[in-house]
Amino acid sequence: MxxxxxxxxxxxxxxxxxxxxxxxxxxxxxxxxxxxxxxxxxxxxxxxxxxxxxxxxxxxxxxxxxxxxxxxxxxxNIDLDSQIAKRVFVAGTFDIIHPGHIELLKEASKYGLVYVAVARDKNSEKIKGRKPINNENQRLEVIKSIRYVYDAFLGDENDFLKSVERVRPNVLLLGPDQNADEKKILDELAKRGLKEVKIVRFPQRVIKYEHSSTSSIIQEIVRRYCNDKKES
The missing domain is CATH 1.20.1270.90 (AF1782-like)
Structure with a gap:
């Protein structure tokens, strides 16, 4: 006994x-x-x-x-029952992971546990005008492996805010390139019972690295490998 x-x-x-x-x-x-x-x-x-x-x-x-x-x-000076219990919501495509993504997630982790909604393929294509290089399941697996991420899942295909509702975060972190109407988001979340969400915007792109966006990486690949073949 x-x-x-x-x-x-x-x-x-x-x-x-x-x-x-x-x-x-x-x-x-x-x-x-x-x-x-x-x-x-x-x-x-x-x-x-x-x-x-x-x-x-x-x-x-x-x-x-x-x-x-x-x-x-x-x-x-961490209180696990209050400070770290806070949840931080981040959403994005996260196609070709680069230092800008890491800096964004690192910043998010300063506010609490980071939950990431990875954009669905069709939504990413609609917003960016091109298909992501890596499909949604591949992108999700990569995000899950990043040390700053507590949990990650595929976002809702039709309603972005359903992913926010799923996490019920204290903080919603927006990237510098995410053109969102912050007031509209807060008003809609309040209607859904989420009245205490704080929106924080990551101030700017990380410029200390040569390539800090997926687009610049793709452009560099095209410049190096596609243009050279045309010239030859």
Whole structure:
């Protein structure tokens, strides 16, 4: 009976620690990379010993992990129950990933957990006037792998705001090229019961890199490889 109680306690402790570690903002993970990675490793070790039936060692490992996590929370002044519980909504095509995309998502992660709605193929084509290079499922898989993204999904084909409703964010981050009527968005969201959403706009394109847009990358590929063939 005692073993079962220890097992249940360790299992609950480990699951809670995994959830807390996932909520740490990517910027804080980067800043304390060694500490964060060590906390994650202790957590995984705890799960290993739990599955092996060594519940005491599992508890010892997870206590070490908690101490490491608490050091990050203390130094960063993070309250997991409030600050990190905030949700940030970002939407876009994210066709050919470039530094501009990364900077946008990094900025979003400063406000809380980042949820990304990846544009459907037909909607992207309608807006940009061309088919995306990578289809929607490929683009979604790439976005999911970016460290600043907490969760990602395919957007609604007919109603952009349905994706916002799905996340119910505290912050909606718009990119510099997203021409949206902010007041109209807020008014419509309020009608749908989302009255506390704050819109933040990423100020400008990232210009410190040679190519900070998908269009410029495509143009450069055409210039290098298509024009050369015509000339030859």
């Amino acid at each position: 005692l073993d079962e109680e220890v097992k249940n306690r360790a299992e609950k402790y480990i699951k809670g620690m995994e959830e807390r570690l996932r909520k740490i903002p990517a910027t804080s993970r980067d800043k304390y990379r060694k500490v964060y990675d060590l906390a994650w490793q202790y957590t995984q070790d705890a799960r290993y010993y739990l599955e092996k039936g060594d519940y005491v060692t599992a508890l010892v490992d997870i206590v070490y992990a908690e101490g490491l996590l608490d050091s990050i929370l203390f130094n960063e």
